[in-house]
Amino acid sequence: MNIIIPANKRSLLESLSQGIDTHFANCVVTVLVNKTQNTITFINGQLPLCDHYTFMLDERSIPLKNKHFSLDASFTKQLINYFIQGEDIKLEFEIQPSGTMFLEVLDRSTRLKDELQSTALRRCQCSAPSDEHLTYWANTPKCPTTKTSKATIERIVYEAHKNLPFEYLQLNKEENYVRIQRQGVVEDKALPLDMKLPVSMVLTPDTTMQMTKLCQMTSGNEIEIAQQGETITFKTPECTLTCSLAGVEEFYQKKTVPIQALKYVALNLFTLKKELNHCVKEYSQIKKADEFLLYIGDEKAAIAVLIPPYAFTKLIHVFEVGESKTNVGSLFRFSPKELEGVRVKNLQEATKTRLDIFETALGELKLGVYYSLEDNLPYTTISIERDERQLDSVLKMIKDLEEKQTDNNSTIKEKQQDLFIFSDG
Incomplete structure (x- = not known):
């Protein structure tokens, strides 16, 4: 019996190999081997953690x-290495008169590295x-x-990657939130408004990686999910x-810290x-x-950059500022990369956005971004740090900006009045 697995299925065989624990x-x-369906299936693992x-x-x-029948796991794990890239995987089965069956392959991988090497059986x-x-x-x-659709799983994977590192990530369909555990501490976030979950589920970094590979390998447009106890299955x-x-x-059982x-x-x-x-697009140093x-x-609020030779500041329109706790500070440093992922759905929603500065149970400062002023959970958080060392410089820049704005507004008003008088004449 000669079995040939097409070369374009190599990535699937590689995934099988990587999942075999010897x-x-x-x-x-x-x-x-199924003659009617023209398929070969490999089953690996130990219950309840089996794959096929x-x-x-x-x-x-x-x-x-x-x-x-069964094959030795170490031999099966090595199969992919005996065939060079672009080569069909040819498995030849020989049944002896005694009924004993052998699988044999020709290993040409050594010749790929050294032409003087011979093929191995x-x-x-x-x-x-x-x-x-x-x-x-x-x-x-x-x-x-x-x-559910493959596109939905890809969106779940995207959201999971955004929240790495984590130990567990729970996506709750019924209550529309994400619960994340890092270093034993849990926090909640709101689900993105445009994200519709097919079912509630819990992910780990390993399951996130497996889902990523699954989306890349499958030729279908749908993926099935089943979570039972301490396992989750994808088909x-x-x-x-x-x-x-x-x-x-x-x-x-863990509770979030309010x-x-x-x-x-x-x-x-x-x-x-x-x-x-x-600033990021036009200035490479920034x-x-x-x-x-x-x-x-x-x-008031402002955003500033103090990266020599540049000193930029821009006032941000503020609708309201809440009462601050003692010794919170007023100047915070953050990475623009973290804010890049914050989606601005439309101008109207982004015009009036609630930001909270809070401290986690691990003592880290976070900037929480909310969908609305009334929401109890942020839909994303950004790591920030106090930086009062630059406060005097930033305050001076804001003062200079406000004075120049006032002078500029006065000049514009005077020109408008002159124009009005001229038109009357």
């Missing part, structure tokens, strides 16, 4: 027979299929799942991956972002320094 005793990979990958076979695969004896794997295979179709036409959520029950704003302001976020974008200053006083 540290377990007597570790095997179960193989199912299904490959459509090349029409040159002959003569196919329905077979269930790699042969591995097949064994009975794993009962554990067959149980998994029989139960897989019975597992209830929620089907595509090509593979099914089950990821561990060990410790999630403890995560569920956000207490140290300083509050409602301002024009559109103006702030426009000034940021201008972009490289990656450092801006945000001033929030009792009645």
Whole structure:
């Protein structure tokens, strides 16, 4: 029996190889050949964390027979390395008179590195299929799942990457929030307004990475999801991956620390972002320094850059400023890269945006950005630091700006009056 897996499925076989953990005793990979469907399926792992990958076979695969058997896990893990990039994966099965079956492949990988090297023959004896794997295979179709679009999963992956690093990230469909655990401490954020979840779920950095790979590998437009206890499963036409959520029950029991704003302001976020974008886009030294200053006083706010040879400041229109806690400060340093990800949906919504400065349970200062003045949870947070060292310089620049604005406004008013008198004459 000769089985040929097309070269364009190499990434799928690489993913299978990466998921095989050979540290377990007597570790095997179960193989199912289906003559009717013209497929070969590899089942890997230990319950409840089993995965399977299904490959459509090349029409040159002959003569196919329905077979269930297992291969040594270390040999299966190395298979991908015995075939060079762009080469079909050719698996030749030989059945001896005794009934014993072997898989053999020609390893030409050494010749790729050194033309003087000869091809090697790699042969591995097949064994009975794993009962554990067959149980998994029989139960897989019975597992209830929620089907959603690949685009939705890609959006979930995008949001998860934005919140790294984290230990757990819970997406709550019913209450429209994201709960994040970092260093054992949890915090809540509002879900983006344009994000619709198919189902509530919990992710870890590992599951986020697996979802990313899944979206890249699948040829389908839909992905199925099922979370049960401390596992979460993702299904595509090509593979099914089950990821561990060990410790999630403890995560569920944790309480968030209520956000207490140290300083509050409602301002024009559109103006702030426009000034940021201008400075970063047009001035390479400012972009490289990656450092801006945000001033929030009792009645005004401003954004400033003090990167030699530049000294820029721009006042941001303020609608209201809340009463500050003691010793909060009024000047804060932040990275413009963090604010780049804050979406301004439209000019009307961004004109009056609520910003809170608060301190986390770990003692870090954060700038919380809210969808509306009434929301209880920010939809994103930005790391900031106090920087009172630059306060005098920034205050002087603001004073100079205000004086020049006043002089300029007076000049414009005088010209308008002169024009009015001239037109009357």
